[in-house]
Amino acid sequence: MPIALLKFPNDLLREVFRLCNPFELYKLSKYSKKFSQKAITLGATKKWKIGFWCWNEITICVDRSYYNFSQTDNPENYYKTIFGGCDNYMDIEFPNGGVVELFLHLLDTFGIRIVHSLGIKFTNFEDFLKIAKDLVDRNIEIEQFAIENDGEVQDVVNFMPMLNQMNITQELQCSMKFPPDFHFDFVKYPREISISNSSWFTFDQLMDCTSARVELKNSLFTNHDLDVFLQKWKKTGTFPNLRRLRIHSIQIDIESPIQEMILPIQNVDNPMIRVLMRNYIYPNIFNPVRVSKDDGTEGWLKVDVGNWPEFNFLM
Structure with a gap:
């Protein structure tokens, strides 16, 4: 016997939404425009997050599980689901507006205010x-x-000014190799x-930089640059957020000291040092040298030379 779901009181309907997984809620939202509008009104029942990497798949994240909406052109596979614990998949027919229309539909249906991950993959830069622009x-x-x-x-060079308009909070990764004359200034740092x-x-x-x-x-920082950085770091109140700085540069050499220390900088008597950030332990530094700020705060420094010159600093 059919249930008149839309006639439920809002409090009860909100509880129904809370019990639905993203696949179930998506199918309900496709039932009618009226239901979809109701879902928008009563959205944010959970802390839904969305992810998109420029292919024909969009991910909804909730309670440490990932629900992937994948495009299929075979009607027989519509709403076919595979549950695999943390990673779950459902094949759907994409709307006429393609992945962009689906993305916006999911944003509204689930009342999403946070993008878990977004990446530029050049299979479809225009969609990205x-x-x-809509997220901005x-x-x-x-x-x-x-x-x-x-x-x-x-395409990325032209896009970069928009980066400062985007509300990127936790992490920025960039592997693009830009032209030699490329220039970009951050307005804010994740x-x-x-x-x-x-x-x-x-x-x-x-x-x-205010990042942690x-x-x-492949930077161009020199021994002198890194020495000046440490001089500033030692002053009370500077770099209050910084926990880890790791710089590789072919300009690091054995010719000039850093903080009056001859390179390489290391101390075989020191213990292994590591840092915990966002419940993730970043790679250890073995045999670093202890350095201190004017207020007594400790840092740990190791500078390698040779085939992979690297400045490694933990606080």
Whole structure:
């Protein structure tokens, strides 16, 4: 016997939504426009998050489980589901507006205000750009954002000004290799930054950075730059958020000391040091040297030279 679900009181209907997994709620939202509007009104029953990596699949994250909506052109497979514990999949017919329309539909249906992860994969850059613009317009938080090193470099160069308009809070990863004349200044920094080709990340940006973790590979920082950084770090009140700084640069050499220490900088008598951030233990530093701020705060420093010159600093 059919149930007149839409006639339920709002409190009861909200409880029904709370018990639904994303697949069930999506199918209910497709039942009618009226139901979809009801779902929007009574949304945010859970802390839904959404993820998109520019292919024909969108992920809803809730309670540490991932629900993946995958495109299929076979009507026989519509709403076919596979439950695998943390990772679950359902095949659906994408709307006429494709992945962009589906993304916006899921945002509204689930009352989503947080993007778990968003990445540029160049299988469909135009779709990504439309979604990014909508997220900016809605001022939706993006926890993790990634720029992959494939596709048209100029597309990413043109996109980068929008990066400062996006509300990226937790982590930015960038592996794109930009042209030598590329320049970009951050207006705000997420909690963590990891840049694989970081020659464009300037010393001024490092000195202004407010992130807790910074990892820069293939940078152009010199011994002098790193010495000046440590001089500033030692002053009371500077870099209050910083917990981990890791910089690879071919400019690091044995010619100039850092903080009056000859390179390589290490101490075989010191213990292994590690840092815990966001419930994740970052790689250990073996045999670092202890350094101190003016207020007594301790840091641990190791600088390697040779085939992989690297400045490694933990607080």
